[in-house]
Amino acid sequence: MAAPPELAFYLAGADPHENDRLGRLKLSLEGLAERDRRVFARLGRLGIPVAVSMAGGYNRDLHTTVAIHRRTLELAHAHWQAWAAGQRPHG
Numbered sequence: 510m511a512a513p514p515e516l517a518f519y520l521a522g523a524d525p526h527e528n529d530r531l532g533r534l535k536l537s538l539e540g541l542a543e544r545d546r547r548v549f550a551r552l553g554r555l556g557i558p559v560a561v562s563m564a565g566g567y568n569r570d571l572h573t574t575v576a577i578h579r580r581t582l583e584l585a586h587a588h589w590q591a592w593a594a595g596q597r598p599h600g
Contacts, residue, residue: 517552517559521545523577524565531567538577545581549588553597561585 524532526541536544552559561581566574591597 513555514557517557519548519559519561520564521561521578521581522565523563523574524567526566526568526573526577528568528570528573529566530569532565538573538580541577542580542584545584549584553588553592556597558592559585559588
């Protein structure tokens with residue numbers, strides 16, 4: 510069995526959003542936030558630190574793209590705060 514990774518890189522794209530001109534996944538703002546929560550929770554359960562990079566985002570409305578990225582950063586920050594406090598997700 511391979512050793513677990515020491516670091517995960519999460520390319521948090523905004524292009525899966527429903528109004529993105531290039532993406533085709535059609536996720537809502539809440540759907541993208543749920544994606545982020547699941548990624549952070551899974552990595553937290555595995556004890557793997559994560560580096561987050563913003564990506565994509567060709568929304569018809571620039572404010573929506575910014576809101577998507579901002580939400581990802583807010584969730585990443587909350588995940589980091591829990592991590593720093595020694596709280597690890599279970600399950």
